[in-house]
Amino acid sequence: MATQRLYLDHAATTPLHPAACAAMAQALERWANPSSPHAEGRAARAALEDARVRIGRALGFDGAIIFTSGATEAIEIVLRRAKAGGRFISAVEHDAVRRAAPEAGLLAVDGDGLVGPLPDATRGALVAVQAVNNESGVIQPLGRIGAEVRAGGGLLLADCAQSGAKLALPDADFIALSAHKLGGPPGIGALLVRDLATLAPSGGQEQGYRGGTENLPAALGFAAAIEAGFDWIARAADLRARLDAAITAAGGIVVAAERERLPTIASYRMPGVAATTQLIRFDMAGIAVSAGSACSSGSLKPSHVLAAMGWNEASAREVVRISFGRDTSEADIDRVAAEWRTIATAARARAA
Numbered sequence: 001m002a003t004q005r006l007y008l009d010h011a012a013t014t015p016l017h018p019a020a021c022a023a024m025a026q027a028l029e030r031w032a033n034p035s036s037p038h039a040e041g042r043a044a045r046a047a048l049e050d051a052r053v054r055i056g057r058a059l060g061f062d063g064a065i066i067f068t069s070g071a072t073e074a075i076e077i078v079l080r081r082a083k084a085g086g087r088f089i090s091a092v093e094h095d096a097v098r099r100a101a102p103e104a105g106l107l108a109v110d111g112d113g114l115v116g117p118l119p120d121a122t123r124g125a126l127v128a129v130q131a132v133n134n135e136s137g138v139i140q141p142l143g144r145i146g147a148e149v150r151a152g153g154g155l156l157l158a159d160c161a162q163s164g165a166k167l168a169l170p171d172a173d174f175i176a177l178s179a180h181k182l183g184g185p186p187g188i189g190a191l192l193v194r195d196l197a198t199l200a201p202s203g204g205q206e207q208g209y210r211g212g213t214e215n216l217p218a219a220l221g222f223a224a225a226i227e228a229g230f231d232w233i234a235r236a237a238d239l240r241a242r243l244d245a246a247i248t249a250a251g252g253i254v255v256a257a258e259r260e261r262l263p264t265i266a267s268y269r270m271p272g273v274a275a276t277t278q279l280i281r282f283d284m285a286g287i288a289v290s291a292g293s294a295c296s297s298g299s300l301k302p303s304h305v306l307a308a309m310g311w312n313e314a315s316a317r318e319v320v321r322i323s324f325g326r327d328t329s330e331a332d333i334d335r336v337a338a339e340w341r342t343i344a345t346a347a348r349a350r351a352a
Contacts, residue, residue, distance in 0.1 A: 021221070061192055088104055128159065
């Protein structure tokens, strides 16, 4: 009998929650354009606004919520249209941020990937910092960063694609979310805005801040996924601690092991074995992991996140990311740890 596949790449995307699937199926049976003035359109509009309210309530957010196609679009909207001076981003931001603001100033990080005190140049600027790094899982001190940004008269954009609904929202001016990281459908996200006056409108739908017909079925799936909750996060912390210990005992290195990390994400270095080789070996064993962000892991370029943290290129090319979901079990952790030992032992034997 073939070995059942084990999916441990939930930071790239996680399976659709059954509640989200059911909500979308129901919505597709009564689909109409929410901008149409007839009865069907008005009913669709009411359902869309209800989804918006439900998402805000589940997140404990009382500002404006703009539906987007995902976190990438939400980030681009802010970086291009926020009413602030310059643009500054941390050196470990997601590639989506780097692409949207190629001329932005870079904020250095320490060896664990944490942003330090902000320089005076950020005064009056838009500062973009991830709540949780998508490769290492490291949690940024957004409380302190936000206070510094506000003291300087600037605005803070927090990329919460990985942490949204799993951790409390940060006190930021703008928050980017992506449904498919949270058990919702792909192709929808949200931009949470504390004060719409800080963002230049563009016309069209979504209160004039984003054009295009709203995706009602996806919005309802998004709301259902967030309302389903993440009470399994505490269990994920135990699972990651179990994997951290097993990989360390096998000679592996845990990235940012001493820092506070989101329980669902961890990166590990297997000395002497390229990440590409590890991915192939794990995949052959029926285990899906990744080499960092799904947006860049296929490029074979070394991780800019690890480089910013001071890793040399050779070591960075030996790191893989393993990320957990709501159904990950202890047996899954033991299986990936056993395969890790097999790959590492074979590599040491070849090198001997």
